Amino acid sequence: MSDFTSNFWSIYVAGITLAGIIACALLLWLTSRKKIESAADNTTGHVWDVDLREMNNPMPRWWMWLFVITIVFAFAYLAAYPGLGTFKGQLGWTQVGEYQAEVDKANAELQPLYARFDSMKTEDIAADQAAMAIGERLFMNNCAQCHGSDARGSKSFPNLSDKDWLHGGTPDDIRKTIHDGRVGVMPPMAAAVGSPDDVRNLAQYVLSLSGSPHDSLKASLGKAKFTACAACHGMDGKGMTAMGAPNLTDDIWLHGWGEAAIVAMINDGKTNQMPAQAGKLTDQQINVLTAYVWGMSNKPGAAK
Structure with a gap:
């Protein structure tokens, strides 16, 4: 209504x-x-x-x-109860209120389960088998839909099992990403780069940064155009985690590999969003989930 x-x-x-x-x-x-x-x-x-x-x-x-x-x-x-247009009913009942009451009740019952992890460091939580079993369930219910059950992601959804982090891979960075969400924006840059040929040459230069197969002549012509990208990706192309700008020198391509994919990115730009989980999960749940995500790329249990 x-x-x-x-x-x-x-x-x-x-x-x-x-x-x-x-x-x-x-x-x-x-x-x-x-x-x-x-x-x-x-x-x-x-x-x-x-x-x-x-x-x-x-x-x-x-x-x-x-x-x-x-x-x-x-x-x-x-x-x-509500049933007559916008009339809310004398009891003030809503589906949202009913749902929130059930969530609050469940969180209150689970609070003692999470309480023992409050004073632990992320690295220690990641090495705790009981915590990781809980973290796995949290991940499957809230993250796997985008990142996959194995956390390896897919096109436009980051792989969480490697060490390539757009916004930083420290426990604090991961916790902030889960809590607040992230919005990554790559604006259309064709106008700043130049002609369609300039865009294609720049795409070849970007490919060369990671040692991918490329046309060396076109890449040399596109190098000068990279200044339009350096403000975010840096002159060395290694990216900036503070801005969420990806590293262009590795062999990880979030939105597709090859000249066509890079040209499309330069021409059209891209907006990606990681939704905030603070409204769905408690701080204690986010704490355990942070340790689980951090542990997938750092494997704390394997070092022991």
């Missing part, structure tokens, strides 16, 4: 609802007043197929009263 743009639709829905209930009550009242004359054998006089006669068997009284109770209940329900 929050999507209504005017009072008309609220009134329309409320009117249809009330009209339906009132119509049922009116139908019940009218039928209860109608008396049907019957013969001595309790038939109404209607005959079909020569000998098929209609009996006068009215609905039992208990059924009629159930119908009345249902109508009364409908009016009481609509007065107490």
Whole structure:
């Protein structure tokens, strides 16, 4: 109902609802007043197929009263709960409130489970098998949809099992990413680079930075155009975690590899978003999830 743009639709829905209930009550009242004359054998006089006669068997009284109770209940329900357009009901019940109450109850019951990890360092939590079992469940329920169950990601979704971090891979960086989310923006740069040929030459130079197969002549022509990219990626192309600018000198391509993919990135830009989890997870849950994500690329258990 929050999507209504005017009072008309609220009134329309409320009117249809009330009209339906009132119509049922009116139908019940009218039928209860109608008396049907019957013969001595309790038939109404209607005959079909020569000998098929209609009996006068009215609905039992208990059924009629159930119908009345249902109508009364409908009016009481609509007065107490939302059901008439934008009317919120006298009890103020909402689905969001019900959901939040259940979440708060579950978090309160689970709080002692997470409490023992509060004073532990991320590295120590990552080495704790019980914590990692919890972290795995948190990851599967909240992160695997984008990053995959093995955390290796896919096109446009970062691999969390390597050491390539757009915004930094320290425990504090990972915790901030999970808590606040991230928005990565690569603006369209074609106008700053020059002609379509300049863009293609720049793409070849970007390929050369990682030692990928490239056209050396075009790459040499595109090197000068890289100044348009250096503000974010640095003159050496190694990126800047403070800005979320990727390292162009490794062999990791988040949005696709090759000249065509790089040209598309330069021409069209790209916006990627990691949604904040603070509204879904408690700080204690984020603490354990941070250790789980950090541990996937640092493997603390393997060092022991």
